[in-house]
Amino acid sequence: MKKSLVLVLAMLMVLSFALSACAPKAPAETPGEAAAEPKILRTNNAFEPGSLDPALAQGTHDSWVLDHTFEGLTKKDVDGKIVLGMAKEYKLADDDVTYTFTLRDDIKWSNGDPVTAYDFEFAWKRALDPDMASDYAYQLYYLKGGEAYNTKTGTADEVGVKAIDDKTLEVVLASPTAYFLELTSFYTYYPVNKKVAEANPDWAKNADTHVSNGPFKLTGWEHNASITLAKNDNYYNSSVVKLDGIEFTILNDENTAWQKYLGGEYDFLTPLPQAVVAQLKAEGNPELVIGGELAVYYYNLYNKMEPFNNAKIRKALSLTLDRQTICDKIAQGGQLPAEGVVPFGMLDENGKEYRDGVGKLVEYNVEEGKKLFAEGLAETGYKVEDFKKFSILYNTLEAHKIIAQAAQEMWRTNLGIELQLENVDFQVKLDREKAGDYQISRAGWIGDYIDPMTFIDLWVSDGPFNDAKFSNPEYDRLVKESKATTDQKVRMDNMRKAEKILMDAMPVVPVYFYTQPYAQKPYVTGVFKPLNRYPYFIYADMNK
C-alpha cells in the first residue's frame, strides 16, 4: 500500500513539474547572432526590488536597476561630477529658486515616444500624490508646494513644476538649494512616460510594459529570480554604451553569490562576504576594488536620559572607542575610522575635500576619556556599577554583533563599565529608537545626495531621524541659514561650525565610514562607482 502513497507523491511531483515549467525559464538564446558574441555583463542584485517605478522605488535594490534604465535632467559622469542629462541647458533666475530647463531635442523613450517636459511634470507630481503613498515623496519637498500637496494641505497645481511646452520645464523651489542639480539626478526625480502610465497604472510591474529613457531598457523580470536589461537603442548617447545588456540574478546569500563569481557565473559582484574582503585585501587581489560610499556607522546615545544627558560621559565613550582596531580587526570590510559624522568624498567651496577643512573631530585618547568619565560620574552622581543596567541595542546581524561586542569590551577595559548587549529585529529597534526606549543604539545613515547637509541636518532639534534627541539652538540656526542660501562659502563655513558643535557635544558616537567593496573580473573595464550610488555599468566594457 505504500506504493499508492508513492504514486500520489509522484503524481504531485509531475504536476509541479508542469506548473514550474510555465514559470521560471532561462532566457532563450537569440538565434542567428553567432558572429559577434553579445557583451552581457552578469551580476547579482541581492534582493527583489520592491518596485521599478521611480516614484515608488526606495532602496538600493530598486535603484541599481533604475539608475541603468532611466536618466534625469542631470546625471553623474565618470568622475562623479554632475553634468546635464535629459536637459541641454538650464537657467537659474536671480531669485535663486526658479530654474528653467530646456530638454535635448533627440531624447526618446524606449518605446519610441519623445521625452517631453510634461513627462517630468507628471512624474514629480505623481510621486508627491498622497494617494500614491510613496515612501520617498519627501525627496521632492524641495519643490515649492511639494510638501503641502503630499500632506494634503495644497493641490497639485500649486506644486512648483510646470511644463511650458514640450521642451521647457519650469521649476520653482521652496527655498534656494545649492545641490538641486545633484538632486535632479536622483531617481525620485526621473521622468515617467505620461502616456504609458496614464493608460496602464501597472506599467512598471512587468518587463513587457516597462518604458524607460536611459541607456538600458528592462527586457525581463522573473520575480525573485532575475532581471534582464538590454541596450536601449533609442537612448541619445547610445554610442558610448558598449554593453549589449546586463543580467542580474536575485540571490541574497552572499556566500553562494561569491561561489558563483568564483565559478565564472558573474563578471561583477557586490556586496561581498566580509571574510572574503579581508582575504582578498590581504592577498592584494586586483579583482577587489574598495569603492567609496556616502555613509556613516554610529552609536546613538539617548541624550534625554541620565547619565547620557551629560556631555562628559558621552565624550568619554567616544574617546575610549578604538575605531582603528574596529575597522582593521573587527569589521574588516575596508571601512575607514570615522573622523566626524560627515564621510569622505564631498567637496567644499574650493573644490577640496570637505573633511580636510574641518579636520579630525574624534580621537582615541584613553587618558582623556577616563578623566572626563570620572568628572561626568561626579556631576551626575552615577557609579560605574550603574552602567550594568544599560545596554547597547543593535539589530540582529552578525556584523553589528561583533562591533557591539568590541565596543562593549573597549568600554569595559577603558572605563570599567559593564554594558549589556541587546539584539532585536530591525523593525523593533527602529520603534524603540523612535520611542526613546534605549540607552545606546547602533545606527547608520546613507547620504541621499552629495552634500554634507545630508548628514548635518540629521541632528536639528525636530529632525525625523534625530533619535539621540540632540538639541542645540546655535546648531539649528547654522543649518537653517545654510539651507536658505546658495553661497557655498557661507554654507560650508556653517556646516563646518555645526559639525564641530555636534562633535563637541557628542550626542552620537561615530564609529566608521562605510565603503563598498566589489569584485570584478580582469576583463571588465569602465565600471565606476558614484559616491552615493551602486556601481554604474553605463560605460563598462568587457574584453574577454
Next chain:
Amino acid sequence: MKKYLLKRIAMAVVTIWAIITITFILMHSVPGDPFRQESKMPKVVYENLHKKYGLDKPLSEQYIIYLGKIIRGDFGDSMKSRVETVNDMIKRGLPVSAFIGLEALLIAVVFGPALGAIAALNQNKWPDYLSMIIAIIGVSVPSFIMGTVFIQFLARNIEWLPIGGWGSFRHSILPSIALALMPLAQLARYMRSSMLEVLGQDYIKTAKSKGISKATVVLRHAVRNAILPVVSILGTVATNLIVGSFVIEKIFGIPGLGMFFITSINNRDYPLIMGTTIFYAIILVIMLLIVDIAYMLIDPRIKLTKEGR
C-alpha cells in the same frame, strides 16, 4: 467514510479560523512597524502609508475586513512589494518550493524507510551501524552546512551541478538532496525502531514457523506493520518540505515560498505573514487528512466509522 470526511473538513475549517485569529493577534502584538525605516521619512508620509494599507483603522475592524477578504480568497497586498500581491507571491513561489519539496520527499520516502528496515534486519551488524551513522549525520548536521558543503564540493570543485539559482531540473538536485537528508534520517530511525518491535512479535514468529520464506515475512508482515508509525509523521514532514525551507532557498537562491516565512516577519509585512501562515495551515490540514486516509488503507484494523467496517 463520507461522514468522517465531512466531520474532518468541518474541523479543519475551525482549526484554520483559530489559526487566523491567533496569528492576527500575535502579529499585531509584536512590536515593530512595517513602515519604519532608517530614513528621514516625515510623519505625514508615514501616515499616508498607514492609510493606504488600512492600518489606521482599529484592530477589530482590520480583523473583520481581513476575514472578509480571506473568504473571497484574497490575501491582500504585500506592504513591501508594490509589484506583486500576496496571492501572486504564493502562486509564483509554491510551484518552485513544491517541486523541490516533492523531489526531497521522494528521496526521503524511498531511502529513509529502506535504510531503517535494513538496519533492523541486521541489528548490531555493520549495515545497522552504517545506516545509523548516516541517520545521525542527517539529523545532526544542519541543512545550511550540508547545502554549503554541497555547493563547495559538488558544484564548485567537481562542477557536476550548478552552484545555485533556478531554471532547470539540474538546479533542483542539490537543494533537494540537502533538504531530504533530515527527513530521510528521521524516517530511517522511526522505521528501524518500529521494525525491531514488529520483528519481535508473536505473529512474525508464527509466520516464520509456518515456513513462509523470509522475504515474504519481511515484506508482507513486518514492513507493512512497521511502516504505520512512519506514515503518521509523513504529513508534517511532507508539509514542511512542500512549502519550502528558508535556509535551503536562501543558500541556493531559489525563488520559492520558504523565504517569505522569515522575511515577512522581519519586515512586519502583515498581509504576507497572514498569507503564508494560513496557506501553510491549509496544506498541513490537507496532508494530515491524506495521512489518515493512507493509514486506513494500509492497516485494515483501523476503521474510522461504523459504516466503514
